[in-house]
Amino acid sequence: MNALIVYSGGLDSSTLLHQYKDDIRLAVSFHYGSKHNDREIAYAKLNCEELGIRHIVIHLGFMNDYFKSDLLQNGGEIPEGHYAAENMKKTIVPFRNGIMLSIAVGLAESNDLDAVLIGNHFGDHTIYPDCRRSFIDAFTTAAKEGTEAGIRILSPYCDITKRDIALIGQKMGLDYTKTYSCYKGGEKHCGKCGTCVERKEALTGFDPTEYDD
Amino acid sequence: MNALIVYSGGLDSSTLLHQYKDDIRLAVSFHYGSKHNDREIAYAKLNCEELGIRHIVIHLGFMNDYFKSDLLQNGGEIPEGHYAAENMKKTIVPFRNGIMLSIAVGLAESNDLDAVLIGNHFGDHTIYPDCRRSFIDAFTTAAKEGTEAGIRILSPYCDITKRDIALIGQKMGLDYTKTYSCYKGGEKHCGKCGTCVERKEALTGFDPTEYDD
Numbered sequence: 001m002n003a004l005i006v007y008s009g010g011l012d013s014s015t016l017l018h019q020y021k022d023d024i025r026l027a028v029s030f031h032y033g034s035k036h037n038d039r040e041i042a043y044a045k046l047n048c049e050e051l052g053i054r055h056i057v058i059h060l061g062f063m064n065d066y067f068k069s070d071l072l073q074n075g076g077e078i079p080e081g082h083y084a085a086e087n088m089k090k091t092i093v094p095f096r097n098g099i100m101l102s103i104a105v106g107l108a109e110s111n112d113l114d115a116v117l118i119g120n121h122f123g124d125h126t127i128y129p130d131c132r133r134s135f136i137d138a139f140t141t142a143a144k145e146g147t148e149a150g151i152r153i154l155s156p157y158c159d160i161t162k163r164d165i166a167l168i169g170q171k172m173g174l175d176y177t178k179t180y181s182c183y184k185g186g187e188k189h190c191g192k193c194g195t196c197v198e199r200k201e202a203l204t205g206f207d208p209t210e211y212d213d
Numbered sequence: 214m215n216a217l218i219v220y221s222g223g224l225d226s227s228t229l230l231h232q233y234k235d236d237i238r239l240a241v242s243f244h245y246g247s248k249h250n251d252r253e254i255a256y257a258k259l260n261c262e263e264l265g266i267r268h269i270v271i272h273l274g275f276m277n278d279y280f281k282s283d284l285l286q287n288g289g290e291i292p293e294g295h296y297a298a299e300n301m302k303k304t305i306v307p308f309r310n311g312i313m314l315s316i317a318v319g320l321a322e323s324n325d326l327d328a329v330l331i332g333n334h335f336g337d338h339t340i341y342p343d344c345r346r347s348f349i350d351a352f353t354t355a356a357k358e359g360t361e362a363g364i365r366i367l368s369p370y371c372d373i374t375k376r377d378i379a380l381i382g383q384k385m386g387l388d389y390t391k392t393y394s395c396y397k398g399g400e401k402h403c404g405k406c407g408t409c410v411e412r413k414e415a416l417t418g419f420d421p422t423e424y425d426d
Binding site: 056058059061062063066067068069089092093094095096097098099101102103105106107109110111129130132134135138139141142143144145146147148151 | 269271272274275276279280281282305306307308309310311312314315316318319320321322323324342343345347348351352354355356357358359360361364
């Protein structure tokens with residue numbers, strides 16, 4: 001297969017990048033104005049350089065201008081605590097996966113690629129509707145029907161947990177210091193926001209991350 | 214209903230805007246780098262001002278940079294002739310409706326709206342995969358599943374022709390000189406490109422357009 005990957009530079013998509021590196025012809029990062037985009041994308045660039053994979057950054061400045069989410073620079077404070085907590089809902093960026101996948105599908109068709117990889121996983125499902133199997137399945141049909149080549153959406157982690165993903169990475173010898181997760185976007189991972197809590201749980205026993213707490 | 218409309222400023226979406234004006238809270242035009250975006254969007258702005266509907270323009274400059282299509286400023290010459298002709302395929306912008314709809318869905322959710330209107334029609338189906346009923350149906354499910362509010366996609370012209378749309382507009386007394394279609398983006402409609410040919414057919418008998426041929 002000749003695939004494009006939606007690649008943030010976080011733990012999940014970095015594992016996906018390494019697992020499918022032989023099939024990936026293009027990696028795309030989206031700068032949508034979140035507090036942590038700059039740091040994530042720096043790692044995305046680094047990993048792609050090391051693997052010799054073409055990497056581009058798509059700027060979606062309008063999301064920070066017009067979308068409502070505390071994840072964005074124009075939003076409120078990043079909440080702390082576990083993903084399951086109600087206040088973590090404030091970090092939803094409405095239909096973000098739909099937007100990133102749609103642009104990825106158009107880019108894939110424009111570059112004669114046949115598949116789009118995305119690293120959403122089971123642990124995202126509680127909070128984020130556009131990470132769930134029902135969304136991915138419907139969008140997969142939309143991408144197939146809406147393109148000449150019938151572009152495929154591949155979401156190999158959709159039914160496994162972040163812990164499972166980290167174990168895949170550990171087996172591959174992946175260096176997780178070269179990934180970034182923290183929603184606050186500081187120099188060090190804060191260790192307290194929803195995604196830091198998840199990262200800690202996923203990497204338990206082999207976590208190389210230096211946390212601020 | 215409280216709807217957002219994907220609004221180009223062309224014949225179809227201008228008719229849609231007027232038909233659903235009482236339900237529309239936000240009109241969104243996408244500037245994706247086509248040869249005719251500037252002229253289309255000027256009319257979109259004008260019609261929204263006249264109806265007192267809030268109008269925003271979302272810039273998608275990356276499409277001109279990375280997408281392959283003769284419709285774009287970086288693409289080749291606009292082909293002439295009927296939509297059904299094979300060379301009109303060069304004007305496909307891959308997954309454009311998927312991209313515009315996805316952003317529209319995120320904007321709708323961010324602005325507490327419940328529906329997205331789009332003016333694709335039956336005549337688009339031959340050439341453009343992301344205008345067909347099968348795409349719209351799958352994407353409608355994706356938008357419902359991928360948002361907290363279950364945003365609806367409404368495509369009321371999907372199964373009727375451009376002629377049918379123009380007749381709806383005529384009945385409403387719509388002034389079609391305040392719409393723009395030509396893919397070449399000149400001051401006057403060229404009268405020869407696929408979309409001009411379609412416009413002429415649709416407005417037969419009551420066409421106020423001044424064509425260049």
